[in-house]
Amino acid sequence: MLTKRLTAGAIALGLALPAHAQDVTLNVLYNLPGFTKFHQPLADTFMADNPDIAINFLAPAAGYNEGQQQVLRAAVTGDLPDVYFSGYNLTGELVHTLAPRNQITDLGPFIAAEDAGFMETNFTPNMAALGQVDGVQYGLPVNASSPIMYVNADLVRSAGGDPENMPTTFPELIELAKAIKAANPDAAGMSYDIGGWPDDWLWQALIFQQGGTLVDADTGKVAFDNEFGLNALTLTRQFVTEGGQGVLDWDQARQQFGAGLTGFLFSTPAHVQTIEGLVGDRFQLTTATFPQQDKEHGGVPTGGNSAVILTQDEAKQQAAWKYLKWITGPKAQDTIVRITGYLPTNKLAVGEDYLAPYYAEHPNVMTASLQADRSLPWAGYPGGDSVRIWRTQRDIIGTVMRGEITPEQGLDQMVEQTNALMR
Numbered sequence: 184m185l186t187k188r189l190t191a192g193a194i195a196l197g198l199a200l201p202a203h204a205q206d207v208t209l210n211v212l213y214n215l216p217g218f219t220k221f222h223q224p225l226a227d228t229f230m231a232d233n234p235d236i237a238i239n240f241l242a243p244a245a246g247y248n249e250g251q252q253q254v255l256r257a258a259v260t261g262d263l264p265d266v267y268f269s270g271y272n273l274t275g276e277l278v279h280t281l282a283p284r285n286q287i288t289d290l291g292p293f294i295a296a297e298d299a300g301f302m303e304t305n306f307t308p309n310m311a312a313l314g315q316v317d318g319v320q321y322g323l324p325v326n327a328s329s330p331i332m333y334v335n336a337d338l339v340r341s342a343g344g345d346p347e348n349m350p351t352t353f354p355e356l357i358e359l360a361k362a363i364k365a366a367n368p369d370a371a372g373m374s375y376d377i378g379g380w381p382d383d384w385l386w387q388a389l390i391f392q393q394g395g396t397l398v399d400a401d402t403g404k405v406a407f408d409n410e411f412g413l414n415a416l417t418l419t420r421q422f423v424t425e426g427g428q429g430v431l432d433w434d435q436a437r438q439q440f441g442a443g444l445t446g447f448l449f450s451t452p453a454h455v456q457t458i459e460g461l462v463g464d465r466f467q468l469t470t471a472t473f474p475q476q477d478k479e480h481g482g483v484p485t486g487g488n489s490a491v492i493l494t495q496d497e498a499k500q501q502a503a504w505k506y507l508k509w510i511t512g513p514k515a516q517d518t519i520v521r522i523t524g525y526l527p528t529n530k531l532a533v534g535e536d537y538l539a540p541y542y543a544e545h546p547n548v549m550t551a552s553l554q555a556d557r558s559l560p561w562a563g564y565p566g567g568d569s570v571r572i573w574r575t576q577r578d579i580i581g582t583v584m585r586g587e588i589t590p591e592q593g594l595d596q597m598v599e600q601t602n603a604l605m606r
Contacts, residue, residue, distance in 0.1 A: 206235045206236075206498075207235060207236050207237070207498055207499055207502040208236075208237040208238075208239050209236065209237065209238055209239065209265045209266055209494075209499060209502055209503055209506060210239050210241055210264045210265045210266075211226075211238055211239065211240050211241065211264060211265065211266045211267075211268075211506075212240075212241045212243070212244065212250065212253070212254065212264040212266070212267050212268070213240070213243050213244075213250075213267075213268040213488075214243060214244045214245075214246055214247050214249070214250040214268060214270065214488065215243060215244075215245070215246060215247075216243045216245070218243065218326075218523075219240075219243065220522055221518060221519050221522045221523065222240065222243075223240070224518070225509070225510055225515050225518060225519075226238040226240070228515075229505075229506060229509045229510075232509075233502075233505060235502075236502045236505065236506070238506065241264055246381075247269075247270030247272075247273055247382075247488070248270075248273070248382075248570045250267070250268075250269075250270070251269070251270065251273045251276070251277065254267055254269075254277065254493075255277075255280060258280065258281055258284065258286055263286060263493045263494070264493060265492070265493060265494035265496075265499050265503055266490060266491070266492055266493065266494070266503050266506060266507070267490070267491050267493055268325060268326075268488040268489070268490050268491075269322060269488055269489055269490075269491050270486075270487075270488050270561075271313050271324075271485060271486065271487060271488065271489065271560055271561040272382070272383075272486075272560075272561040272562060272563040272569060273563055273569065274314070274316055274321065274322060274489060274491070274563075275316050275563050275565075276563055276569070277491070278316040278317070278319075278321055279316075281493070285495060286493060286495070287321060287491060287492070287493055288321070288491070288492035288493065288494070288495070288500060288503075289319055289320070289321065290314075290320045290321060290322070290323070290492070290504075290507075291319065291320055293500075293504045294320060302320075304531070305511070305512070305513075305529050305530065305531060306323075306324065306511075306528065306529065306530065307530055307555065307556065309485075309555070309556065309557075309558045309559065310324050310327065310528050310529075310530070310555070310558065311324070312560055313327070313485055313487070313489055313528075313558070313560050313561075314489035314491075321489075321491050322489030322490055322491040323489055323490050323507045323508075323511040323528075324487065324488075324489045324511065324528035325487065325488055325489060325490050325510055325511055325519070325528060326486075326487035326488050326519065326523065326525050326528070327485050327486070327487045327525055327526050327527070327528050327555075327558065328451045328452055328453055328485065328486040328487050328525050328526070328551070329452070329473065329483040329484065329485050329486070329526065329551055329554055329555075329557075329558055330384065330385060330388050330449050330450065330451060330473050330483060330484075331449070331450070331451075331452050331470050331471065331472060331473060331550050331551055331554075332349060332447050332448070332449055332470060332471040332472070332473065332474075333440060333447060333448040333449075333450060333454075333458055333468065333470055334346050334349060334446075334447045334468070334469045334470060334471055335440070335443060335445060335446055335447065335466050335467075335468070336466065336467035336468065336469050337443075337466040337467055338363050338366075338367055338370060338443075338445075338446045338466070339359065339363065339446060339447070341363065341366045341367060342359060342362035342363040342365070342366045342367075342446070343362060344359050344362070344363075346467070346469045346471075347469065349447070349471040350474065351472075351474050351475060351478075352474050352475070352476050353392075353418050353474050353476065355474075356373065356426075356447070356474060357372075357373070357418075357421050357422070357425050357426050359372070359373075359446070359447075360372025360373035360422075360425070360426035360427060360428075360446055360447070361425050361426060361427070363427070363446035364426070364427035364446075367446075369444065370427075370443075370444045370445060370446065371426075371427045371428050371429055371439065371444060371445045371446065372425075372426045372427035372428065372445075372446045373422060373426040373427070373428055373445065373446050373447050373448070373449075374422075374428050374429075374431070374436045374439070374440060374445045374447070374448040374449065375418075375419070375422050375426075375428065375449045376428075376431055376432065376433050376435075376436040376449075377389075377419055377577075377580060377584075378419070378430055378577060378580050378581040378584050379430075379431060379432030379433050379435075379436070380433055380577070381433070382486075382573055383569075383572075383573040383576060383577075384451075384484055384486050384561065385449065386415070386573075386576065386577075386580070387484040387561065387562060388449075388473060388483055388484055389414075389415035389418060389419070390407050390411050390412070390415055391481060391482045391483060391484055391559055392473065392474060392475050392476050392477070392481045392482070392483065393411050393414060393415070393476045393477055393481060394411075394476075394477035394479075394480035394481050394482075395407055395409075395411030395412075396562070397562040397564070398562065398564060398565065398605075403565055403605065404602050404605070405597075405598050405601050405602060405605075407594075407597075407598075408594070408598045412594045412597065412598070413590055413591065413594050414476075416580065416583050416590035416593050416594055416597075417590045419580055419583055419584050419590075420583055420584060420586065420590055422584070423584050423585075423586075424586075430581065430584050430585055433450070436448060436450075437450065437454065437457070437458065437461065438461065440458065440461070440462075441458060441461025441462050441465075442461075442465070443462075443465045443466050447471075449473070451486065452470075452524045452525060452526065452548065452550065452551035453523050453524050453525055454524070455470070455524035455545075455547050455548050456524055459547070468547065469546075469547065470546075470547040470550040471550065472550060472553050472554045473554060475557070481557070482557040482558065482559035483554055483557050483558060483559065484559055484560070484561045484562070485558040485559060485560060485561055486561050487525065487528075487561075490506075490507045490510060490511065492504065492507065511528055511529055512529060512531075513527075513529045513531040513532040513534070513536075513537050514537070516528060516529045516532035516537070516538075517532050517537040517538055517541075520532065520538055520541075520548070521538075521541060524548050524551070525551065526551040526552045526554075526555055526558075527552065530555075533552060538552075564601070564604075564605050565605055566604065566605040566606065568604050568605070571604060572601055572604045572605070575600050575601070575604065576597050576600075576601060579593050579596050579597050579600070580593065580597075
């Protein structure tokens with residue numbers, strides 16, 4: 184009775200009542216269980232600052248492909264998470280499936296309600312584009328990863344190279360790898376383990392660095408049925424025949440590099456801490472940006488994810504928008520980069536109050552940020568069969584790398600089979 188009288192009295196006096204803690208609960212799905220190491224502490228901080236919002240994490244999906252399938256199934260049953268961290272290469276498929284059903288939220292109205300210049304202040308155009316589909320901002324970029332080189336400085340020097348000034352094109356790098364192999368017969372000159380990579384990120388990188396694209400927007404067919412595709416496949420064979428690379432899966436390649444048996448390795452910046460641990464004090468480890476054949480138009484595919492809002496409940500949407508702003512803000516990005524090695528998606532995060540001192544102490548982590556202005560969206564294929572397409576392409580690339588078919592034959596097969604799977 185006392186509570187009722189106090190409530191009635193407060194209403195009569197026109198006083199605002201304190202908000203109940205955790206008035207809104209957001210069900211949130213992210214991919215990759217290892218990402219719990221930053222998602223949970225960031226959510227805890229967010230909830231401490233926003234006691235009326237509870238973040239309830241669903242069991243993380245094993246990977247982006249698995250998360251995509253989980254969300255698409257949930258769209259049919261009507262049990263979608265309120266917020267989802269969508270892989271960049273799969274967001275187009277997600278939007279094209281959910282938008283016609285009004286199951287995904289256009290962030291435009293929320294952005295318009297912020298201070299003028301909100302997007303420009305926080306994100307470069309390339310970063311903002313990672314969350315766009317058909318010109319609409321459906322997501323804010325959270326994690327960003329572009330391929331970099333890990334360099335065994337000792338092996339590079341043994342071949343007369345300079346690890347602080349690595350070559351910037353693949354033909355030059357192959358020549359260096361050849362020299363490393365000649366000077367160190369028991370070592371591989373290089374490792375670009377595209378044939379064992381779990382997705383087409385490294386394949387797209389070979390196309391993008393030439394200034395090429397994955398899919399022709401006008402025809403809906405592959406856009407590498409030309410010199411871009413042939414050059415890329417020719418390089419994959421040269422990595423083996425001239426660069427001394429073994430045909431390994433990505434984990435074997437990492438182990439071999441850590442043992443000091445590879446001149447330089449291409450991988451994600453998320454592996455910095457892992458590779459530093461593998462290397463220990465065996466040799467001096469440095470990193471370098473990804474090579475670019477076309478310095479003006481070339482770029483690198485950006486892996487990672489953007490946060491999208493799936494709930495259509497207005498109160499939950501407002502809460503979700505607060506959460507998106509927090510996890511893509513400079514403070515949260517500072518935390519994510521220190522934990523993962525990814526490059527920050529928020530451009531304010533590289534400032535003196537955040538990552539600048541950390542980068543000064545950890546130059547191997549900073550490398551990925553140096554190519555942020557060349558970050559291009561990790562593309563997907565129309566038709567919603569990107570996973571199967573890559574598995575098919577990877578098998579063909581493997582036969583080229585092993586010399587079982589020529590690059591020309593491999594390109595013909597890749598083009599024919601990829602186009603068929605996009606129908």
